[in-house]
Amino acid sequence: MKIDLRKVAEQSIDLAKRKGADEADVIVLQSRSFSVSVREGDLENVENNDQITLGLRVLVGKKQACVAGSDFRTSAIADIAERAIAMAGVAPEDPFIGLAKPNQLGPPNETTELRLYSEEGFPSPEECTRLGQTMEEAAKGVKGVSKTDSSSAGYGESRYCFLASNGFESESRKNFLSAGCSAIAGDGLEMETDYYGETRIFQLDMSTPERIGRKAGERAAAKLGSIKPSTMNTAVLFDRRVSATLIGHILGAINGGAIARGTSWLKDDLGNEILPTNLDLYEEPFRPKSLSSTLYDGEGIAKRERKFIEKGTLKSWVMDLATSRKLEMPTTGNATRGISSPPSPGTTNIALTCGDKSPGELMKEIDSGILITSLIGSTINSNTGDYSRGASGFLIENGEVTQPISEFTIAGNLRDMIKTLIPSNDPREFSSYKVPSLLIENMTVAGS
Structure with missing residues (x-):
């Protein structure tokens, strides 16, 4: 209609x-x-x-x-x-x-330069079904995979109009394709499951269904034989699948709403060094082919690229108009607006400075450590930065990934953790968070 x-x-x-x-x-x-x-x-x-x-x-x-x-x-x-x-x-x-x-x-401006809409058209229902079947077959072709939980494919599109009585007006449209597979390896009480999926605007940027299914299968099979690790203090490498969660905790702590309420572990750190001096954390609102890209925030303020953290130093809070007025600072143009809720501070595309080494090269320098590929639950104290999460992943021994591990907890304090961040060079190209794998030199691992 x-x-x-x-x-x-x-x-x-x-x-x-x-x-x-x-x-x-x-x-x-x-x-x-x-x-x-x-x-x-x-x-x-x-x-x-x-x-x-x-x-x-x-x-x-x-x-x-x-x-x-x-x-x-x-x-x-x-x-x-x-x-x-x-x-x-x-x-x-x-x-x-x-x-x-x-x-x-x-x-006023159009959003065509952001490349948020593809004119390629969408796959038919029959084509989506074949994509799902192909992903499933590819996953089951991986040694150790017994079945799939499901394989799905689809698409979506939206048109958006935002008007305000102050004269602001904006219209945009975007669309996307998505495909994903959840694979199960092993059987009986020894089953493991994992997932891989992609969401893209342009068909040419999508992986083949064979690759998507195979990757889901490989991830699940790699977890077979998982054990509970010993309790220790050790180096922890956050795979890029989960590393953005660490950056999310930083963004939550510099959110103007939290600062105005006084409920942030970084509330007194504006102007202070909180990351290694070689790292910037910045917003890229005009990144092409990212569904989070936009020319304006949720209150009509023109977006611009902004460094919240520059050379390790916290330069700015994340603010909409209301929080900027409370804090007596200029807005950063970071209002997000839901259909049935007033504006609140938030971000679009985020990027962290990458390092020079691949995750494999970082691992080579680790005699004993842990690679985290999945996080479960969350206990984060927003006032102190105390951090504790359930996790699964792999042991790193003598620079190599060895034994899959699960049912353990990693803990530390975010203030201490982020001061030692070492980034790799592998950010996900199409994620709204361009955050590579991140190494933290010492964390507590609570296992057996």
């Missing part, structure tokens, strides 16, 4: 103002997705979603409320506006809310 998203957005703003809003903004999102999953060669599940949703935010004085809906008749939009105004009336006052000033807004 073709809907004029801009017309719906304009009508929503107009009705909100008529009903009593001092300011308003609205997101109108149309999305559709299709996926199939295959098990044992047969089609197991088909999912087909097609939806259009609007999310209206109204500001009445220093109060705000958000309401979402999917009925675009004029009477229904008017009802959404009325409900939002009523909800704002009973909301607590917040002196820091408010739309961007016109001089803070970036000029």
